[in-house]
Amino acid sequence: MKARVHVMLKNGVLDPQGEAVRHALGTLGFEGVEAVRQGKVIELDLAETDKAKAEASVAKMCEKLLANTVIESYSVEIA
Amino acid sequence: MRAAVIVFPGSNCDRDLVVALEQAGADVQMVWHKDKELPAGLDLVAVPGGFSFGDYLRCGAIAAQSPICRSVVNFAGKGGYVLGICNGFQILTETGLLPGALLRNADLHYICKYVPLTVQTANSAFTRGYTKGQNINIPIAHHDGNYNVDPETLGRLKGDDRIAFTYGDNPNGSTADIAGVLSENRRVLGMMPHPERAADSRLGGTDGTALFRALADSLVAA
Numbered sequence: 001m002k003a004r005v006h007v008m009l010k011n012g013v014l015d016p017q018g019e020a021v022r023h024a025l026g027t028l029g030f031e032g033v034e035a036v037r038q039g040k041v042i043e044l045d046l047a048e049t050d051k052a053k054a055e056a057s058v059a060k061m062c063e064k065l066l067a068n069t070v071i072e073s074y075s076v077e078i079a
Numbered sequence: 080m081r082a083a084v085i086v087f088p089g090s091n092c093d094r095d096l097v098v099a100l101e102q103a104g105a106d107v108q109m110v111w112h113k114d115k116e117l118p119a120g121l122d123l124v125a126v127p128g129g130f131s132f133g134d135y136l137r138c139g140a141i142a143a144q145s146p147i148c149r150s151v152v153n154f155a156g157k158g159g160y161v162l163g164i165c166n167g168f169q170i171l172t173e174t175g176l177l178p179g180a181l182l183r184n185a186d187l188h189y190i191c192k193y194v195p196l197t198v199q200t201a202n203s204a205f206t207r208g209y210t211k212g213q214n215i216n217i218p219i220a221h222h223d224g225n226y227n228v229d230p231e232t233l234g235r236l237k238g239d240d241r242i243a244f245t246y247g248d249n250p251n252g253s254t255a256d257i258a259g260v261l262s263e264n265r266r267v268l269g270m271m272p273h274p275e276r277a278a279d280s281r282l283g284g285t286d287g288t289a290l291f292r293a294l295a296d297s298l299v300a301a
Binding site: 014071 | 144172180182184225227
């Protein structure tokens with residue numbers, strides 16, 4: 001079973017990297033990009049076969065290590 | 080004072096920190112990150128700067144989960160003194176010993192230079208060698224020193240006099256110009272500037288020595 005974790009800076013936390021990307025897109029002539037937020041995608045291969053258990057387990061991993069919940073939010077997709 | 084300096088793969092300020100502590104009169108041991116227990120009888124644990132575990136995932140995130148860090152958290156929980164400098168500060172926020180988090184510098188640049196700081200409180204074992212409002216020069220060397228803290232926590236830090244140092248000319252976008260913060264019991268200090276790099280006149284400055292001397296004086300009988 002595979003899990004895909006998306007980690008993003010929380011709304012309201014300034015994302016200077018996203019802002020630099022937005023600026024670069026403007027320089028390249030892509031108009032109308034009003035905001036860019038940059039995050040991470042982490043893919044996990046899990047031995048677990050039960051979807052609910054996998055979700056619970058990955059949520060714990062996010063809380064403990066994969067995201068810093070002081071500044072980041074996360075979401076998990078199980079496939 | 081008996082002190083330990085924790086060494087992670089990628090630490091690069093560990094030896095400078097040992098020298099600065101020894102010059103202040105401390106008996107210093109270096110402790111490898113895989114050790115599970117701290118040496119007995121310590122007064123201070125110092126977490127040095129560098130790029131522990133290559134800054135993978137987030138600065139300090141992997142180091143914060145290492146076996147020795149669990150012992151450092153327990154040590155702090157029992158009232159032990161802990162100093163985290165630069166990457167050490169990032170590690171201490173990741174362990175939850177200090178509030179907030181360190182983000183990428185607002186201008187995205189790695190910055191390595193002497194910066195003016197203002198001492199915001201002399202009420203701690205770390206800062207009692209300075210006077211409140213004193214201006215000092217200490218170098219910074221970081222890419223992720225943009226201290227981020229929510230407004231509610233910031234209010235608590237201010238109200239409880241827990242902001243130790245602020246930048247004179249905010250170099251990295253830190254909330255409220257914060258360069259260093261204290262824990263609730265005032266025994267854990269995290270700071271992005273490097274006092275150990277300003278502890279020898281031959282290396283350009285000595286404004287950091289007062290911090291190490293204050294610790295040695297405070298903890299001598301501890």
